[in-house]
Every structure is written in C-alpha cells, then in structure tokens.
Amino acid sequence: MSRWEPNARGRLEQAAMELYGERGYEQTTVTEIAARAGLTERTFFRHYADKREVLFAGSASLQGLLVDTLTGAPATASPIDAVATALDAAAAVFDERREQSRRRQKVISANAELRERELIKLASLAAALAESLRARGVAEPAASLAAEAGIAVFKVAFERWIAGADDRAMGAYVHESLDELKVVTAGGRA
Template sequence: MARWEPNASGRLREAAMALYTERGYEQTTVGDIAERAGLTARTFFRYFADKREVLFAGSEALEGALRSAVDEAPEDASPMQVVAAVLDGIAALIGRDRDYSRQRQVVIDATPELQERELIKLARLALVLRDALRARGVSDPEAGLAAETALAIVRVGFDRWINTDDERELADVLRESLARLETLVAP
C-alpha cells in the first residue's frame, strides 16, 4: 500500500458509510473501513479517533460557523434574529449533500450509541450558542431559551429536509421552520 494516498479522509468516510449501510454500524470494524478505502487502520486513526467519529467529524467546524454567525450579526439584532443567522450558517455546512445526510441519519437512528453521540453533539452546540449569545449581552434565561429554540428548529427542519421530497435547500426549510415557530408564539 502506498505511504500517501490522496483524499484519505474522504475515502474513509465513503467506505464507512457504505459498510454501515450494508452491514450495520456494530458489525463494521475500523479494519473493515480501512480495507474498503484501500488504507491501513493506522491511517484511519490519523483522521478519526474511532469509528463513531467518521459520522461526527466536523463538529468543530459547525461550532465555528455558529460562533461566526453570532459574531457577524448586527449589534442591534435581537436574539432571534441572531438565531436566524445561525440557522443559515448551520445549513451552509450540513445542507450540502441530502443523500449523504439521509444515509447518515438512517445509520444513527438504527444505533443507540450513535443516537447518544448525536444528542451530545446537539447539546454541545446549544451550549456554544448560549455562551455566544451571552457574550453579546443577552441575559441568561433568554440566551438559553434562544439557543435551545435554535437547536429545536434545526432538529425539526433537518428531519423534514431529509424525509420529504421537498427539493428546497436546507436553509429555506430552516427559515420556514423558524417562521412557523414565530406564528405559534405570536400573540
């Protein structure tokens, strides 16, 4: 096997997704993934801590996009206007490949360990958003409520995006979900 292979990370992701879909997550080993990708297990561990992280790599980029969206929002933006900007930032990252997102979600939904990891990721995103809103001067209760609301919108909108034939972009579905929520809470 060659010492250097182009796009090793992408090949490992593709191999993992194919194997998780064919065999199931629990029945797939790191060695299986590396072999399918034409790489070694040692190479796998250069990119991912374990086989779960193939599905969750990029969480840091998501947190960074979230922080950037908060930082770049106009100073006079309300917390929910900031949330709208955050939703656009999240959609830009996770809304690129609907088919992959669908496959990924099927694997996660079939595996309690991955469901737990997904919940941890979402909770971490809510904390990052809450702290970023607090840094903007939003009070504690409002920052927490806005952050949790944002993640609820992401969960509902993402589920709709991957489970319907609606061909709209994820950002549009998230904006619509935010608008629906606003009508629910309007006096």
C-alpha cells in the first residue's frame, strides 16, 4: 500500500494535461495518467469519473462563481449588466490560468467528443444564469436571452483571450465582446 501524498488531484490534472499534449486525448489512458502522477488508478477514480472530467472538473466551481456573483449584483442592474458582473468575476479567475486554459482548449478543440461536452457545459451555465435571473424577478424570455447572450459573450471573449498575443486580461475581452453585442442589438455598426 502506498503512502498518502498531498495534492493528488493537482498531480493527476498536470499528468493528464502533459499526456494529452504529448500523445493526444484519445491515445492516453487512465493507467498512464495515474502512473505519470505517481498514483494508482483507484486514486484517479476517487477524484475523476473518467479521463474527460480532468478537463471539466472546474465546471461546478465556475457555475457557482457565476451564479453567486450574479445573485449579488446590484438590484438596479439590468439583466445583461448583472450577467456582465458575473462574467467579470469568472474572467478574473481565468487570468490566473491562461497557459493552462490554452493547453486545455487545444485538447478540447482536437476532439469532437470533448467539443460536444464543452457545449453541454456551456448550456448548463446558461441555464443556471437564466434561473438566477428569474430568481431576481427577470421575466421570460428576457432571463433566458440575457443568460444565453452572456454565455455567447463569454465563449467569444475566452477564444479571443487564449488566442491573443498580448497580456490583456480576459475581462478586457469580455467588455469588448459585450460592447460588440450592444452594437449588434442596437442595429448599429462596429
């Protein structure tokens, strides 16, 4: 029996990302991830349901952050401004993980199954934001429209941020994308 070692989850994530980058997602096994991390398969499955979840394990935390921040937005904020407040909070967290986000997205982009999973996770985020907006008294379809638009802004901003060669914070991309959305919805031109 091996001795307990700290940060098993972090080591498994690092090992998985290294192997996905070296060999590809489909060619990497749970056994290889656990071995690279110096842990057992059993330990892997204590932390993750499968090798996909290494890439999506932060989804619940992200959803919690978005919902909590939206809930705490000023009562006078419009639905889209409340969503923007939540996106700002998420962007600040992502700024600490830019290189990791780039590596993760590269793995996801190379695999159809993972791209589908990513879309499902984004849809779940939109549903959670819409529910939070409804709890704030926003009627339908405004709650769903604001939530879906917010997730679209997040997705576009995230893609631009990881592709960006500059050091700008993700929040700058979020605000630019929100401004573009406002131009589009106002019928103006960029």
